[in-house]
């Protein structure tokens with residue numbers, strides 16, 4: 063049985079003071095319950111601070127990006143080993159904001175996935191179609207391409223350190239147009255099928271596939287109770303402790319032992 067997975071992606075938000083308070087509130091609010099795997103991904107400058115606050119908690123630290131080289135003349139970039147040094151266990155790669163706003167290609171994302179897995183980081187690989195691609199019935203082709211290239215460097219030995227986040231681009235930061243639980247379930251089933259073709263059925267059944275795109279406490283239970291929807295990659299709602307904790311509770315299927323009520 064796959065463990066539910068909830069990741070907070072703070073994107074380019076917070077300040078040091080806010081990051082510290084938010085981390086503390088989330089770590090305290092989660093208590094000792096381990097039914098849901100929880101990860102916080104702050105901006106690079108706050109990784110050390112957040113990592114420090116998470117010590118002794120059951121929340122893992124993740125980064126939002128990396129550069130696929132061990133070191134070198136790459137001004138402004140951050141290497142996989144630097145993330146490890148800072149205590150990161152996870153890294154988000156292939157996020158649509160990097161694909162579409164910053165122009166990252168499938169080939170570059172493939173390099174990043176390889177670099178992350180090579181040093182022992184766990185990868186959360188984001189895939190998803192734009193609204194135009196969905197309207198043109200290209201969703202499957204887009205996911206095929208993104209998965210085919212994004213997973214090219216994954217091997218039997220590194221498979222267990224990979225999860226997928228399905229994020230339809232049209233649903234991100236868009237409360238009036240988020241995907242329905244059925245749309246998420248269908249896309250996840252397609253991703254699992256493709257994964258099975260690449261790596262075999264046991265690997266496909268073990269694969270954790272999260273949904274991202276305006277996940278809010280109100281719809282989290284309906285979404286996360288769907289077969290094959292194993293978690294949530296949460297943006298906006300992870301910037302406040304109460305809604306984020308509520309989403310974790312929804313993922314656990316109900317009140318969690320040792321989890322204080324959000325408030």
Ligand SMILES: O=C[C@H](O)COP(=O)(O)O
Nearest residue numbers: 071234235275276297298
């Ligand atoms: O990484 C998170 C996703 O892009 C979702 O962001 P959002 O919850 O603000 O729509």
